[in-house]
Structures are given as C-alpha cells and as structure tokens.
Amino acid sequence: xxxxxxxxxxxxxxxxxxxxxxxxxxxxxxxxxxxxxxxxxxxxxxxxxxxxxxxxxxxxxxxxxxxxxxxxxxxxxxxxxxxxxxxxxxxxxxxxxxxxxxxxxxxxxxxxxxxxxxxxxxxxxxxxxxxxxxxxxxxxxxxxxxxxxxxxxxxxxxxxxxxxxxxxxxxxxxxxxxxxxxxxxxxxxxxxxxxxxxxxxxxxxxxxxx
Amino acid sequence: xxxxxxxxxxxxxxxxxxxxxxxxxxxxxxxxxxxxxxxxxxxxxxxxxxxxxxxxxxxxxxxxxxxxxxxxxxxxxxxxxxxxxxxxxxxxxxxxxxxxxxxxxxxxxxxxxxxxxxxxxxxxxxxxxxxxxxxxxxxxxxxxxxxxxxxxxxxxxxxxxxxxxxxxxxxxxxxxxxxxxxxxxxxxxxxxxxxxxxxxxxxxxxxxxxxxxxxxxxxxxxxxxxxxxxxxxxxxxxxxxxxxxxxxxxxxxxxxxxxxxxxxxxxxxxxxxxxxxxxxxxxxxxxxxxxxxxxxxxxxxxxxxxxxxxxxxxxxxxxxxxxxxxxxxxxxxxxxxxxxxxxxxxxxxxxxxxxxxxxxxxxxxxxxxxxxxxxxxxxxxxxxxxxxxxxxxxxxxxxxxxxxxxxxxxxxxxxxxxxx
Numbered sequence: 001x002x003x004x005x006x007x008x009x010x011x012x013x014x015x016x017x018x019x020x021x022x023x024x025x026x027x028x029x030x031x032x033x034x035x036x037x038x039x040x041x042x043x044x045x046x047x048x049x050x051x052x053x054x055x056x057x058x059x060x061x062x063x064x065x066x067x068x069x070x071x072x073x074x075x076x077x078x079x080x081x082x083x084x085x086x087x088x089x090x091x092x093x094x095x096x097x098x099x100x101x102x103x104x105x106x107x108x109x110x111x112x113x114x115x116x117x118x119x120x121x122x123x124x125x126x127x128x129x130x131x132x133x134x135x136x137x138x139x140x141x142x143x144x145x146x147x148x149x150x151x152x153x154x155x156x157x158x159x160x161x162x163x164x165x166x167x168x169x170x171x172x173x174x175x176x177x178x179x180x181x182x183x184x185x186x187x188x189x190x191x192x193x194x195x196x197x198x199x200x201x202x203x204x205x206x207x208x209x210x
Numbered sequence: 211x212x213x214x215x216x217x218x219x220x221x222x223x224x225x226x227x228x229x230x231x232x233x234x235x236x237x238x239x240x241x242x243x244x245x246x247x248x249x250x251x252x253x254x255x256x257x258x259x260x261x262x263x264x265x266x267x268x269x270x271x272x273x274x275x276x277x278x279x280x281x282x283x284x285x286x287x288x289x290x291x292x293x294x295x296x297x298x299x300x301x302x303x304x305x306x307x308x309x310x311x312x313x314x315x316x317x318x319x320x321x322x323x324x325x326x327x328x329x330x331x332x333x334x335x336x337x338x339x340x341x342x343x344x345x346x347x348x349x350x351x352x353x354x355x356x357x358x359x360x361x362x363x364x365x366x367x368x369x370x371x372x373x374x375x376x377x378x379x380x381x382x383x384x385x386x387x388x389x390x391x392x393x394x395x396x397x398x399x400x401x402x403x404x405x406x407x408x409x410x411x412x413x414x415x416x417x418x419x420x421x422x423x424x425x426x427x428x429x430x431x432x433x434x435x436x437x438x439x440x441x442x443x444x445x446x447x448x449x450x451x452x453x454x455x456x457x458x459x460x461x462x463x464x465x466x467x468x469x470x471x472x473x474x475x476x477x478x479x480x481x482x483x484x485x486x487x488x489x490x491x492x493x494x495x496x497x498x499x500x501x502x503x504x505x506x507x508x509x510x511x512x513x514x515x516x517x518x519x520x521x522x523x524x525x526x527x528x529x530x531x532x533x534x535x536x537x538x539x540x541x542x543x544x545x546x547x548x549x550x551x552x553x554x555x556x557x558x559x560x561x562x563x564x565x566x567x568x569x570x571x572x573x574x575x576x577x578x579x580x581x582x583x584x585x586x587x588x589x590x591x592x593x594x595x596x597x598x599x600x601x602x603x604x605x606x607x608x609x610x611x612x613x614x615x616x617x618x619x620x621x622x623x624x625x626x627x628x629x630x
Contacts, residue, residue: 041464049461052598071388072464079461079468086597089615122406125623126615148406151623179626186623198627199308203280203400207264210273 029057036065036076044076051080052087055096059084059103063120067113078119085123101129108135114144121145125152130160137164146176154183162187224291224315224568227255229281229305231267232416234319234346235296239270241561242294254290257281260416261395279397281305285312292568295319296346300425303328304404306343306578307630310335315568317561319346321435321588322581324427326620329582329589330608331630336578344564344574345581347439351557352536353507354543358529359444359554361542368524370445372485375437376497377516379472379490380421380428383465387412404624413466421467423592424622428469429490431588433516437532439576439584441486441518448580451605452477452486452587457594459490475591488591499530500539511537593619 017025032054035047051058058080065077085104088096107120121139124132133156139149150168153161165187169180181194228239235258245251256271257278258264268277278284284293285308292315295305303323309316316336322345323329336343349355362370389409392398398410405424408414420426442448455477459470473490499514508531517530517537530537547553557563557575567574586608593616594601602611610616624630 045461045463072386075466086615089597090599091613118406126618147625151406151625154623155618155621157618182626182629183623186629196627198629199282199285199312200627201280201282201286202627203259203397205277206261206279207268207277209276210268 025057028054029061032058032080033061033065036062036080037068037073041072044073048076048080048083050083052083055084055088056099056103059100060107063107063112063116066116066119081119082123085127089127097127098129098131101127101132105132105135108139117145118148121148121152125155128152128156130158132156133158133160133164137168140164140168140172140176140180147179150179150183154186162189222569223250223252224565225252225254225289227257227284227287227290227293228253228267228271229257229284229293229295229309230297230301230319231256231258231270232260232263233296235294236263236267236270238294238296238317239267243270243272245561254287255284257284259397259400280400282308285309285314291315292317298401298419298425299427299431300324300405300419301403301628303332304624304628304630307331307335310339310341310343313339313341315342315564317344317346317564320439320576320581321427321431321585322578323585324425324589325622326586326589326608326610327622328630329585332578333582340571342564342567342571342574343578343581344560344567345576345578346560347436347576347581347584348534348560349436349440349532349536350443350575351560351563352531352534354529354538355440355443355536356554356556357507357545358440358527358536358538358542360547360552361538361545362444362520362527363446363554364545364547364551366525366541366545367520367522367527370484370520370522372521373441373445373487373518374521375434375441375486375488375516375518377429377433377437377488377490378493378496380469381467382462382471383413383418383421383467385413386465400628402625403628404622406625411466418467421469423468423596426469427588427592428473429516430470430473430475430488430591431585433532434488434588434591435581435584437516437518438486438488438587439581440529440532440536441520442580442584442587443575444520445484447479447484448583450479451583452590452603453480453605454478454600454602455587455590455594456600457591459595469592470595473591473595475594477587477591486587488587497528500528500537502537506537506543508535508537511535 035043038044062077062081066074068074088100104120104124108117136149136152139145153165165183172180177194181191184191226242231239242253246253253271253275255276255278256267264277293309295318302318306316306318389411392410414422420432457475459473462471475488477486499511502510504510511530513531513535520527528539563575566572601616604611
C-alpha cells in the first residue's frame with residue numbers, strides 16, 4: 001500500500017480529517033482517476049485492481065467515468081468501483097462500508113445514467129444497509145430500473161427490504177405485479193391472485209419442422 | 211423385467227428432447243441420433259433460442275422432430291420422458307429444476323449450477339419429483355477413470371492427504387468490442403434468461419460466455435467441474451465439503467472477460483483431513499504428459515493441459531484430462547488387483563449410466579448431489595477470488611460463515627419469469 005492510501009485510510013478509519021489527510025485523499029483519487037484514464041491497458045488494470053483501498057472518495061469520480069466513450073476506460077472505472085465494493089464488504093469494515101454505501105445511494109438519483117444506476121443497484125445488493133432501502137425501493141416505479149430494483153431488494157436480507165417489496169407490490173402497475181409477487185414468494189410470503197408463471201411458455205416457434 | 215414405480219421398463223424406448231443444441235448440445239444431439247438409429251431411444255423435440263442453431267439441429271435430427279424456441283413447450287409435452295440440457299451455465303439450474311418439476315428425467319451439462327442456492331434447489335427438485343439426473347462430468351465414466359479409482363482405493367500410494375489439480379490459464383479478451391444490437395437470429399432476452407439484463411456483446415455469447423464470472427466462471431468452473439469431480443469421486447469425498455477456501459489470481463488486463471487468468475485455490479477438508487488445490491498455471495509449468503502408444507484403454511493423451519496429482523504417503527499418482535478424455539498414469543493401468551482387492555463401480559458409459567438410473571431408480575454416477583458438491587467447490591473458489599479473502603464454509607448447513615457480503619453472493623436473484 002502506498003503512503004497516500006495509508007494516510008487516506010487512517011483518516012477514514014478515525015473519522016477525523018486533517019488538512020494533510022484531505023490532501024492525501026485528494027491525491028489518491030487523482031492518481032486513481034489518471035490511471036483509469038491511461039491509454040495503456042496494463043496501467044489501467046493495475047489501477048483498478050488497486051482501487052479498493054481508496055474507498056468512498058473515489059466512488060463518484062469512478063461513476064462519472066463509467067459511461068466514458070472509450071468503452072475500455074469505462075470498463076476500468078466500473079471494475080475499480082466493484083473493487084471498492086468488494087474491499088469494504090469484508091468483515092469488520094463497517095465504517096468504510098457505510099461511507100461507500102452513502103456515496104452509492106446518492107448515485108441512484110435521476111440525474112445519473114441508467115447503466116450507472118443499474119450497476120450501483122447491484123453493488124448495493126451486496127453491501128446495502130438499512131439506509132439504502134428507501135432509494136432502491138423508489139426505483140420500483142422506474143420502468144427502466146424496476147426489475148433490477150426488485151431483484152436487489154429480494155437479495156438484501158432485512159425486514160425493511162421485505163417491507164419495501166410489500167409496499168411496492170401494492171403500488172405496482174398490473175404488468176409488474178407478477179414480478180414482485182415472485183420476490184415476495186422467494187422471501188416466504190404467500191401471494192394470492194398473482195400465481196407463478198415460470199412454466200408458462202411465452203415465445204412462439206420461429207422454425208418450421210422438416 | 212419390472213419397471214420401478216413411475217419409470218419405464220428396461221426394454222422401453224425413452225423419448226428424448228434436446229434443450230440447447232449448439233456446442234456441446236450439438237454433440238449430444240448427434241450422439242442421441244446414433245442411439246435412435248440403433249433403436250435405443252426416440253427423439254421428439256429440439257430447442258434453441260438461436261434460429262440458426264435450431265435449423266441446423268433440425269437437419270441433424272430429421273423428420274418427425276419438432277423444433278421449439280421456448281423450452282417450456284417441451285416440458286408441457288406428456289410424451290417426452292427425458293431432456294438433455296446443454297445451454298449456457300446460467301440456465302442449468304433453472305431448466306433442470308423446471309424439467310424435474312414437470313416430471314422429466316434430466317441430463318444437464320456441467321457445471322451443475324452458478325450459485326450455492328441454485329444447487330440446493332436442484333437437489334431438492336430431483337428428490338421431490340423422483341427423477342433421475344445425470345450431470346455431464348463424464349470423466350467419472352471413462353475406462354481409465356475406473357482403473358485410477360481402483361488403484362487409489364487399494365492404497366497403492368498409501369494415505370492420500372493432498373490432491374493438486376492443474377490447468378492452463380483462462381484466456382484474455384484480446385479483441386474487445388463495444389456493446390451492440392444482437393444478431394437477428396438470436397433471442398438475446400432469452401439467452402440472458404435468469405441473468406440481470408445487459409446489452410448484447412459479441413464477446414459475451416455462444417462459447418465465450420465461459421470467460422465471464424457471472425455465467426461460465428472461467429476454467430475453474432469449466433474444467434474444475436471435471437477434474438475436481440474425479441478427485442471427489444476417487445477420494446470418496448462426495449457429500450463432504452471443505453472448511454476453508456482461499457483463492458488468489460490474476461485478472462485480465464483488458465476486454466469484457468473477467469475470469470481469473472492464473473489462479474490458485476486451496477480447499478482444506480477436515481475429518482478426514484486433506485487438501486485439494488486448483489492451479490491455473492502457465493503452460494510451461496504444467497506436468498509433462500506420459501508417452502503412449504495409443505493402444506491404451508483411453509488412447510493417446512490429446513488434452514495434456516489439465517489433470518491432477520494425487521500425493522500419498524507411499525508415492526504419487528497423476529492423471530491427465532478428467533472429462534471425455536481421462537488418462538491414468540501407466541502404473542494404475544497396469545496394476546493387477548490381488549485376491550481380496552477392493553473393487554469400485556465401473557460405469558457402463560455416462561449416458562448408459564443415466565438410462566440405468568431412469569429405468570431402475572439407481573443413483574447415477576454424477577448424480578445431482580455429487581455434482582452440486584463439485585460445482586460448489588468451483589463457485590466458492592471464484593467467490594474467494596472475487597472478494598480477495600479467505601472464506602469459511604459450513605458443509606452441514608451449506609453456507610458461508612462470518613462474511614455477510616459473501617453470504618449474499620451465495621444467491622443471485624433471477625429475472626422474471628426465468629427463475630427457479
């Protein structure tokens with residue numbers, strides 16, 4: 001671990017941010033973003049592989065690059081963000097995790113591109129806390145993201161997530177009720193009127209027999 | 211001969227359908243056509259979500275075979291006894307469970323499942339519906355696998371405390387391309403099926419899905435499901451599991467594929483204590499393959515790039531392959547069992563063993579319990595690699611211990627309506 005990361009981490013862990021620590025954190029993020037945008041794929045890879053320890057301060061800068069027109073740069077940013085999620089998800093890293101979740105939740109707002117929000121939803125499915133349930137549940141009414149939001153709530157093992165699914169089911173339009181009903185069943189809730197349709201064929205034949 | 215309850219008689223022809231007919235699915239269909247032509251089975255239907263593949267399969271299967279785009283029509287047909295599922299890995303769990311729930315016997319390609327929870331559902335569905343399931347880790351049914359197994363269980367290398375599996379690296383995507391529209395012959399929505407939605411990409415579809423962690427999972431899941439299947443069978447370890455899993459690996463430097471290029475995984479087992487490792491290594495580090503004449507039971511070694519070394523307190527033993535080609539070291543092939551030596555089950559062939567299971571209710575050699583146990587090794591190895599940390603596993607409860615994020619990753623919600 002380089003010194004910049006060490007200082008940044010120490011500051012994050014104590015919750016106290018001196019001027020020196022702030023400067024170090026800023027420098028760590030700048031270095032990370034420069035590496036992510038580098039033309040050399042080896043440099044990009046080394047950078048995103050080391051992104052985990054940079055943590056919460058890098059979340060939004062990386063998210064901004066996830067839709068870069070150079071798709072390899074965009075991938076590097078996405079992978080860097082996932083590295084952070086996997087790093088802070090480790091046991092006994094509650095403070096770091098909460099800081100990252102806080103940043104991720106802010107990326108669910110309507111200003112963000114759909115592909116970014118979709119990826120962020122799945123990140124929250126792994127580390128999301130109570131604080132993330134409400135903004136995820138809000139996306140159950142977003143046509144482009146509601147199916148991801150449903151699955152993510154299904155995965156988060158909390159009563160709040162289940163309550164959000166119940167509320168979402170009541171409010172859902174008819175064409176989405178079957179989906180949420182399935183999540184509720186998966187979480188052990190009996191649902192009437194919206195049976196499981198998994199075995200019902202929907203796709204017509206497109207090749208004739210010989 | 212009387213049939214077992216709910217199963218056809220020994221001389222009754224089974225009626226088959228094939229779901230997924232490209233790649234390995236094409237091989238299974240051609241193999242089944244030969245069996246049909248010998249009067250052993252009927253083939254009623256073929257299914258694929260790629261129109262070109264379906265059209266080709268229909269030409270292979272011939273007149274009288276119905277083509278389907280949606281496998282659920284096949285599951286509704288009462289005249290079909292059994293299905294062969296050779297779709298991408300992320301479909302195995304869902305389609306096997308659906309087929310079992312519709313009373314069909316199943317041959318499903320390996321690895322059995324993509325998540326721990328899928329595996330649990332597969333085991334439950336097979337038991338509840340009393341169907342015979344064979345998973346396509348066919349290494350267990352090879353002639354030299356029998357010879358190796360017999361050699362090892364008779365203590366020829368003493369007590370075995372370590373098995374080291376070796377494999378060449380997973381490839382890197384050296385020709386990355388941006389996402390695009392899917393080709394007109396492909397139903398991308400149904401190809402993705404249970405996976406979360408993502409745009410089509412040429413480097414994420416037929417064949418190459420193998421190199422994506424969320425679907426194929428890299429070499430450890432592709433070939434691990436073969437080599438580690440032999441290890442669990444020969445070590446008498448089916449039904450057991452590791453207590454810890456620790457993986458490291460190197461990531462691809464560019465492109466869409468994200469499975470580990472080089473990889474080392476260590477699985478520690480307790481009671482009895484032994485260690486299993488999985489290593490993807492540069493080709494120049496692989497053990498040299500044995501010289502052969504081609505007259506051996508398994509013929510010449512044509513895939514020397516993977517296998518395993520068994521380390522005992524009286525010596526060691528090596529095999530190459532572990533799938534449709536399984537090649538045992540000479541000393542195991544030439545060993546003559548003395549009077550009183552232990553014998554082991556000799557498979558009549560992987561499909562023959564499945565047919566026997568269907569007709570008699572006998573446990574198949576790569577039954578779903580055993581196959582899920584092997585797939586779990588692959589899944590846990592990848593999870594440890596993805597998370598960058600050691601995992602603890604509770605075999606009795608079938609769950610990861612003490613790591614909330616890893617526990618959530620034992621399960622992956624599936625898109626409606628393509629779910630378990």
